Amino acid sequence: MTQLKDSLYASPVRKVCAFKFDETVARVFPDMIQRSVPGYSAIISAIGLLAGRFAREHSVCYDLGCSLGAATLSMRHQIEVNNCRIIAVDNSPSMVTRFQQILQKDHASVEVDVLCADIRKVPIQNASVVVLNFTLQFIPLEDRLNFLQKIYNGLLPGGILILSEKLNFDDERQQELQIQMHHAFKKTQGYSELEISQKRSALEKVLIPETLTLHQNRLREVGFSSAEVWFQYFNFASVIALK
Numbered sequence: 158m159t160q161l162k163d164s165l166y167a168s169p170v171r172k173v174c175a176f177k178f179d180e181t182v183a184r185v186f187p188d189m190i191q192r193s194v195p196g197y198s199a200i201i202s203a204i205g206l207l208a209g210r211f212a213r214e215h216s217v218c219y220d221l222g223c224s225l226g227a228a229t230l231s232m233r234h235q236i237e238v239n240n241c242r243i244i245a246v247d248n249s250p251s252m253v254t255r256f257q258q259i260l261q262k263d264h265a266s267v268e269v270d271v272l273c274a275d276i277r278k279v280p281i282q283n284a285s286v287v288v289l290n291f292t293l294q295f296i297p298l299e300d301r302l303n304f305l306q307k308i309y310n311g312l313l314p315g316g317i318l319i320l321s322e323k324l325n326f327d328d329e330r331q332q333e334l335q336i337q338m339h340h341a342f343k344k345t346q347g348y349s350e351l352e353i354s355q356k357r358s359a360l361e362k363v364l365i366p367e368t369l370t371l372h373q374n375r376l377r378e379v380g381f382s383s384a385e386v387w388f389q390y391f392n393f394a395s396v397i398a399l400k
């Protein structure tokens with residue numbers, strides 16, 4: 158599939174609409190996420206490595222909020238055990254349709270089921286690995302605790318959750334600095350000031366970041382025995398939570 162450049166916010170608009178994972182976004186998504194999330198490729202590769210280590214025979218690996226399935230494909234190519242399948246879920250029909258097309262061209266042996274559904278409603282059972290790669294941030298704050306509790310309950314003993322999120326910081330100066338450094342990163346990726354500011358407005362009420370402490374406390378509250386950062390690049394971090 159040809160890689161299209163994200164220029165969705167390149168022209169000025171009178172009123173920036175709330176961000177949606179529609180067809181226009183799905184079409185440019187690989188370029189958008191790569192140029193917007195510092196360290197995205199490194200995280201995707203590491204998710205594969207972690208799945209290679211934690212995926213168990215006769216279990217399920219979940220990729221929740223899979224978009225075009227980058228994390229699923231990374232896991233699929235690293236899982237070596239038999240009878241382990243991946244369930245990838247996204248509630249954007251455009252993402253799911255495109256991911257199914259991508260999957261048809263991938264010939265690894267691990268079975269993958271792609272579901273178009275709300276991840277809050279999908280049962281999690283017999284899981285050895287659960288991936289939430291920049292997805293929890295789009296779930297309403299009031300639903301996050303129950304949703305993570307469901308994931309914890311569905312994980313097998315010794316299973317892991319990989320949780321990647323955009324972060325907020327309690328300290329005001331730190332918060333401002335990290336946001337500015339993220340914008341500096343986006344500029345090096347070719348985004349203009351206008352693109353950065355219009356995208357920021359579009360995401361404002363849709364992507365709700367929290368602090369690392371809040372994430373770690375919630376993970377412990379639902380039962381995870383530890384939750385540690387294994388990757389951070391400015392205000393983007395990934396945590397491994399162990400059951």
Ligand code: GEK
Pocket residue numbers: 178190221222223224225226227228246247248249252274275276277289290291292295296
């Ligand atoms: C990657 N993990 O490339 N139910 C299902 N899907 C949802 C829901 C929901 N309630 N809310 C949001 N999504 C991917 C990147 S993108 C992150 C994940 C980003 C989906 C939404 O449709 C979108 O595809 C994805 O979560 C978030 O590793 O764009 O910053």
